[in-house]
Amino acid sequence: MSPSVLELELAASRARRLVLRMLEAHPAGHVGGALSAIDLVEAIYRTAMRLTVPGLAAPDRDRFLLSAGHKALAQYAVLAETGLIPTDVLDSYGRTGSAVPGHPDMHKLPGVEANTGALGHGLAIACGMALGARLSGFGSRVFVVMGDGELPEGSNWEGAAIAAHHRLDHLAVFVDANGLQISGPTREVMGMESISAKFDAFGWATTELDGNDMASIVRVLDELPLTPGRPSAIIARTVKGRGIPSIEGTVASHYWKPSAAELAAAIEYCEDTTRRLEALVAAS
Amino acid sequence: MTGNLLDPRITFGQAVADAAALDPKVVVLSADSGGSSGLGGFAASHPERYLEFGIQEHGVTGVASGLATCGYIPVFCAIAPFVTCRNFEAFRNDLGYMRQNVKVVGRNGGFTYSDLGATHHSLEDYALMRMIPGVTVLAPQDPAEIRGAVTAMLAHEGPVYMRIGSEPLPEIFPDDSFVIGRAKRLRSGNDLTVVSTGYVTPRVLEAVDQVGAEVDVDLLGLGTVWPLDAEAILDSALRTSRVLTVEEHYLPGGLGSAVCELLAGVPGVVVDRVAVPHDYVPSGRYDELSARFSLDPEGIAARIRAFAASGARSRPVAPGVSG
Numbered sequence A: 001m002s003p004s005v006l007e008l009e010l011a012a013s014r015a016r017r018l019v020l021r022m023l024e025a026h027p028a029g030h031v032g033g034a035l036s037a038i039d040l041v042e043a044i045y046r047t048a049m050r051l052t053v054p055g056l057a058a059p060d061r062d063r064f065l066l067s068a069g070h071k072a073l074a075q076y077a078v079l080a081e082t083g084l085i086p087t088d089v090l091d092s093y094g095r096t097g098s099a100v101p102g103h104p105d106m107h108k109l110p111g112v113e114a115n116t117g118a119l120g121h122g123l124a125i126a127c128g129m130a131l132g133a134r135l136s137g138f139g140s141r142v143f144v145v146m147g148d149g150e151l152p153e154g155s156n157w158e159g160a161a162i163a164a165h166h167r168l169d170h171l172a173v174f175v176d177a178n179g180l181q182i183s184g185p186t187r188e189v190m191g192m193e194s195i196s197a198k199f200d201a202f203g204w205a206t207t208e209l210d211g212n213d214m215a216s217i218v219r220v221l222d223e224l225p226l227t228p229g230r231p232s233a234i235i236a237r238t239v240k241g242r243g244i245p246s247i248e249g250t251v252a253s254h255y256w257k258p259s260a261a262e263l264a265a266a267i268e269y270c271e272d273t274t275r276r277l278e279a280l281v282a283a284s
Numbered sequence B: 001m002t003g004n005l006l007d008p009r010i011t012f013g014q015a016v017a018d019a020a021a022l023d024p025k026v027v028v029l030s031a032d033s034g035g036s037s038g039l040g041g042f043a044a045s046h047p048e049r050y051l052e053f054g055i056q057e058h059g060v061t062g063v064a065s066g067l068a069t070c071g072y073i074p075v076f077c078a079i080a081p082f083v084t085c086r087n088f089e090a091f092r093n094d095l096g097y098m099r100q101n102v103k104v105v106g107r108n109g110g111f112t113y114s115d116l117g118a119t120h121h122s123l124e125d126y127a128l129m130r131m132i133p134g135v136t137v138l139a140p141q142d143p144a145e146i147r148g149a150v151t152a153m154l155a156h157e158g159p160v161y162m163r164i165g166s167e168p169l170p171e172i173f174p175d176d177s178f179v180i181g182r183a184k185r186l187r188s189g190n191d192l193t194v195v196s197t198g199y200v201t202p203r204v205l206e207a208v209d210q211v212g213a214e215v216d217v218d219l220l221g222l223g224t225v226w227p228l229d230a231e232a233i234l235d236s237a238l239r240t241s242r243v244l245t246v247e248e249h250y251l252p253g254g255l256g257s258a259v260c261e262l263l264a265g266v267p268g269v270v271v272d273r274v275a276v277p278h279d280y281v282p283s284g285r286y287d288e289l290s291a292r293f294s295l296d297p298e299g300i301a302a303r304i305r306a307f308a309a310s311g312a313r314s315r316p317v318a319p320g321v322s323g
Helices: A005-025 A031-048 A069-080 A089-091 A122-136 A154-165 A195-200 A214-223 A260-283 B008-022 B040-045 B058-069 B086-096 B126-132 B145-155 B198-210 B230-240 B254-263 B287-294 B296-310
Strands: A063-066 A142-147 A171-177 A204-211 A230-237 B026-030 B050-052 B073-078 B103-107 B136-137 B160-163 B182-187 B193-197 B217-222 B225-226 B242-250 B270-278
Touching: A005 A031, A005 A089, A005 B040, A031 A142, A031 A214, A031 B217, A063 A069, A063 A122, A063 B050, A063 B242, A069 A089, A069 B136, A069 B182, A122 A142, A122 A154, A122 B058, A122 B086, A122 B126, A122 B225, A171 A195, A171 B287, A195 A204, A204 A214, B008 B026, B008 B040, B008 B073, B008 B145, B008 B287, B026 B254, B040 B073, B040 B198, B058 B086, B058 B103, B086 B296, B126 B225, B126 B242, B126 B254, B136 B145, B145 B160, B160 B198, B182 B198, B193 B198, B193 B230, B193 B254, B193 B296, B198 B217, B198 B242, B198 B296, B217 B230, B225 B254, B225 B270, B230 B242, B230 B254, B242 B254, B242 B296, B254 B270, B270 B296, B287 B296
Parallel strands: A063 A142, A142 A171, A171 A230, A204 A230, B026 B050, B026 B073, B073 B103, B103 B160, B136 B160, B193 B217, B193 B242, B242 B270
Antiparallel strands: B136 B225, B182 B217
């Protein structure tokens, strides 16, 4: 049975706590983008993907690609929260040779499909996976999370053309549009709006939603593909650093190095949220 | 050497089509480049495994990586600079770092697209590709080796870059045998080692035969640029003490550089290199440009004679061996 919106919100809160657990091991990382995207990642894994631990390498598996590889903390946390990897793997974050490095490494961690981190690579790789699934006759779907800051990379639009031309409607891209990147507001660094109009012009079906609102995310996931015969682009308006009040909506959250007190406050807030959601789930 | 000259692109395309007909995992990717890579017949016979993407190489490199994760063996052939320089970071990350079983073929390598100018020349591909850990770099030397190299690269697990040219090529080998990383001895001799690679080798062979009465050349033809056949080169260099490398590539970074790296620790061995000076090659006739850079048989023969006549020989010493 699919989890309820409330249960998904609880799962996302627990995943946020796991991001903070990694920061307890090593207090530095691309936290802002991980937390803007983590509701999307949690919902995709929990409600849209058919994945099991023994099936993580199955040829007909659904695939999740983090084109914005620096949001890896979100994927690691969700993989652990969903039980696809052991949680204690997260405690190696920051160590040399860790299976959860700053950017994901497919050879180190099950569930990671590509070595992303360099921006503008994920979409074309995902197109290859979607083409491979079709050639093999599998019903697999491919989910990609991109950042709005990586959209100026021209290679994304090579991928956008490929997906539309080859009618890859089993491919869905979520653009985590938190509106901020390392140098400032994305619209000032390199304006790429209207993002949905651009994907639409390439031949995609598009929609926009609040990417930190679980009910909206689940509704769209249930509707995929948005239009049969077309790949789907979901422009998710999000808040960078969502879930840590002291850094929400700030450029500084992009790569956050919390003090011990800042980290403790973030953990306390997150655990309060989790307890509140647990109570609501229990009462529902 | 037979007098029958074959277009390497047609030889290549037919070899891929033959292999793909037997192996349903082989898929051909085209960046508006398949037909001119000799793969038009495969497109007609196997349309489901011939994927067209239009003119874009970064994207196709990523697609190849994704297809490989599904167990397919993508073969992507286009003009050499566009599948090595333009997409270099995708090659490094999506194929190299991800260790994907993808075969990229740069055609019209070197300055064989001579009249189209430096945008279409590829004189740094050996250097770029051998710098990506895990990438095998092939440069088959005649039509038989192109056929053999296609079979070998498809059987090899891992990313491969192969350079072919466009000038018609004579057959110099009696069969299609090709072992990745292994040189072939085309002539045996004791005065001077010549190490050659790629479609230049038939000309080198002609040059060696021209000087045959004057210089006793040990000629090693390398269908694999990287990994280098260190054993064969070291063995020959220790006997002759002089090694001349010949390649249609920039002087820095290619086969000659790789041979220098190999022999740097070997006292008494002198290396000379025939290659293209590190500058943009003007557009022009291929035969004239080849002669300008001593890459025609007469030029290569002259360099062999000059090298053989220079300096005194000294007995080389193997690495780690004193005295």
